[in-house]
Amino acid sequence: MELxxxxxxxxxxMLKKKQISAVEVTRSVLDRIDxxxxxxxxxxxxxxxxxxxxxxxxxKDIDNGTLRSPLAGIPMAVKDNIxxxxxxxxxxxxxxxxxxxPYNATVIRKLYDNGAILLGKLNMDEFAMGSSTETSYxxxxxxxxxxxxxPGGSSGGSAAAVASGEAIYSLASDTGGSLRQxxxxxxxVGLKPTYGSVSRYxxxxxxxxxxxxxxxxxxxxxxxxxxNAITGRDEKDSTSANIEHPDYTKFLINDVKGLKIxxxxxxxxxxLDKEVQKAFIDAVDVLKKLGAxxxxxxxPSLKNALPVYCILAFAEASSNLGRYDGVKYxxxxxxxxxxxxxxxxxxxxxxxxEVKRRILLGTYALSxxxxxxxxxxxxxxxRMICDEFNDAFKKYDIILYPTTPxxxxxxxxxxxxxxxxxxxxxxxxxxxxxxxxxITVPCGFDSNNLPVGLxxxxxxxxxxxxxxxxxxxxxxxxxxxxxPCLS
Amino acid sequence: MNITENTIELLADLCKIYLxxxxxxxxxxxxxxxxxxxxxxxxxxxxxxxxxxxxVTFVNVFREDKxxxxxxxxxxxxNAPQHEDGCYVVPRVVD
Numbered sequence: 001m002e003l004x005x006x007x008x009x010x011x012x013x014m015l016k017k018k019q020i021s022a023v024e025v026t027r028s029v030l031d032r033i034d035x036x037x038x039x040x041x042x043x044x045x046x047x048x049x050x051x052x053x054x055x056x057x058x059x060k061d062i063d064n065g066t067l068r069s070p071l072a073g074i075p076m077a078v079k080d081n082i083x084x085x086x087x088x089x090x091x092x093x094x095x096x097x098x099x100x101x102p103y104n105a106t107v108i109r110k111l112y113d114n115g116a117i118l119l120g121k122l123n124m125d126e127f128a129m130g131s132s133t134e135t136s137y138x139x140x141x142x143x144x145x146x147x148x149x150x151p152g153g154s155s156g157g158s159a160a161a162v163a164s165g166e167a168i169y170s171l172a173s174d175t176g177g178s179l180r181q182x183x184x185x186x187x188x189v190g191l192k193p194t195y196g197s198v199s200r201y202x203x204x205x206x207x208x209x210x211x212x213x214x215x216x217x218x219x220x221x222x223x224x225x226x227x228n229a230i231t232g233r234d235e236k237d238s239t240s241a242n243i244e245h246p247d248y249t250k251f252l253i254n255d256v257k258g259l260k261i262x263x264x265x266x267x268x269x270x271x272l273d274k275e276v277q278k279a280f281i282d283a284v285d286v287l288k289k290l291g292a293x294x295x296x297x298x299x300p301s302l303k304n305a306l307p308v309y310c311i312l313a314f315a316e317a318s319s320n321l322g323r324y325d326g327v328k329y330x331x332x333x334x335x336x337x338x339x340x341x342x343x344x345x346x347x348x349x350x351x352x353x354e355v356k357r358r359i360l361l362g363t364y365a366l367s368x369x370x371x372x373x374x375x376x377x378x379x380x381x382x383r384m385i386c387d388e389f390n391d392a393f394k395k396y397d398i399i400l401y402p403t404t405p406x407x408x409x410x411x412x413x414x415x416x417x418x419x420x421x422x423x424x425x426x427x428x429x430x431x432x433x434x435x436x437x438x439i440t441v442p443c444g445f446d447s448n449n450l451p452v453g454l455x456x457x458x459x460x461x462x463x464x465x466x467x468x469x470x471x472x473x474x475x476x477x478x479x480x481x482x483x484p485c486l487s
Numbered sequence: 488m489n490i491t492e493n494t495i496e497l498l499a500d501l502c503k504i505y506l507x508x509x510x511x512x513x514x515x516x517x518x519x520x521x522x523x524x525x526x527x528x529x530x531x532x533x534x535x536x537x538x539x540x541x542x543v544t545f546v547n548v549f550r551e552d553k554x555x556x557x558x559x560x561x562x563x564x565x566n567a568p569q570h571e572d573g574c575y576v577v578p579r580v581v582d
Contacts, residue, residue: 304527419517
């Protein structure tokens with residue numbers, strides 16, 4: 001096996017035994033990037049020289065015993081909306097195409113402290129608005145399982161890079177499914193932590209009460225390893241939780257006996273593609289046979305998740321994107337008459353159509369005449385959804401449903417009708433609306449050999465239970481060993 | 488309220504965005520269908536439900552109010568499209 005094919009855990013063990021060096025691993029992944037990048041387009045920026053230099057330095061610290069983290073010497077990449085000091089952070093937008101952050105996001109600082117090797121910045125939908133990575137200003141990213149299909153989005157680059165061996169793991173952000181949906185489409189593991197588990201300092205805001213950073217990895221063990229490194233209170237993010245996080249690897253236990261699992265009946269049946277439904281039912285059977293107690297439950301408020309998300313997430317985004325005015329950073333129009341005209345031309349030329357659409361929609365929902373009808377109403381229904389989840393978690397450890405209604409779709413099939421694209425995230429939005437942790441693990445393939453994802457949700461800060469259930473499922477199925485065939 | 492081309496123009500104006508005629512046409516259709524979806528909430532009975540302003544229930548975490556070094560001005564300005572003498576440069580604001 002080539003080094004780029006291995007997991008964090010496998011590589012870390014080999015590094016500790018001095019069977020390989022951090023430079024060798026980094027070279028292996030950089031060679032893989034060289035080979036596949038023209039076909040897949042996962043990266044916006046690649047920092048090969050820096051990566052090799054960092055790998056050399058980290059190897060010295062591994063050798064002299066000052067760096068013992070399992071992430072030390074492991075090459076990874078991050079979504080291009082996470083600030084990296086001195087390295088372009090574009091949000092896949094013309095608006096930030098020349099932006100070099102003067103600071104690192106807290107997650108980047110934490111990963112560097114653990115000896116992580118940054119390979120580059122990954123493609124995404126512009127400002128994380130989209131479900132296919134097609135709204136990127138720069139390029140298309142292709143699904144490694146079938147290059148005629150989208151990798152999902154908005155974190156399409158983050159998922160495709162891990163699935164193809166162009167990164168050992170990646171970081172992504174999840175506002176309505178932006179991490180889990182592409183992880184599912186690309187057949188890898190993705191975890192959206194509880195809102196507040198991971199600092200958002202340095203994550204370029206999309207919808208602030210929904211956004212959360214999480215890992216995309218090849219398996220559940222790696223997911224726990226990255227989670228250990230990135231969680232924790234940060235005084236630079238006032239919404240980061242002031243709690244003691246456990247060692248998440250302690251939850252990598254192959255046992256679900258007695259685990260109470262509720263299957264949300266609203267999210268199975270007609271809503272799903274038949275083959276996704278079949279893979280899901282098979283997955284439930286696996287968990288039942290392993291001793292989990294699975295039963296159907298009803299969460300009727302979930303049917304309102306889509307309008308709640310559209311109103312609140314777009315309202316927050318429209319407000320967050322007000323800062324792009326061509327003054328302090330980012331793009332400025334070349335020609336303008338006066339200050340007002342400069343603002344307007346800058347925003348008109350700097351933003352793509354989907355971003356403009358969401359700014360308009362969010363502004364509509366927040367306008368004085370419509371505020372009660374949309375924004376206030378959505379906040380009320382958001383509470384109903386949260387209350388319903390809270391009640392369910394009094395009885396169940398895990399709530400289960402598929403990650404997406406169908407598998408990776410072809411390019412261009414949903415761009416003409418944005419509402420269809422929004423609907424595609426119907427199964428992932430509820431976790432963001434309620435701030436819950438949610439994980440996706442591969443649970444099968446459709447007849448086109450495209451991966452299907454199984455989604456598990458838990459109560460706030462219940463990441464441990466999620467990891468245990470996901471790990472058990474993974475260890476008792478073969479899907480984690482499947483990788484796309486890429487020449 | 489029906490979404491018309493006038494609504495789109497008004498919203499674009501509020502958002503400080505110019506839209507071409509073609510963009511307006513595209514926006515009108517897609518925004519209409521999204522607003523139709525948003526309208527579905529009108530049927531939900533929310534009487535006696537308090538709006539959920541914050542999904543996190545933690546209490547404030549305070550820190551000491553200490554003066555710390557902040558980022559250097561020239562580093563911040565290095566991302567500005569135009570700057571001069573340590574200040575951002577913008578078109579004339581006051582005549």
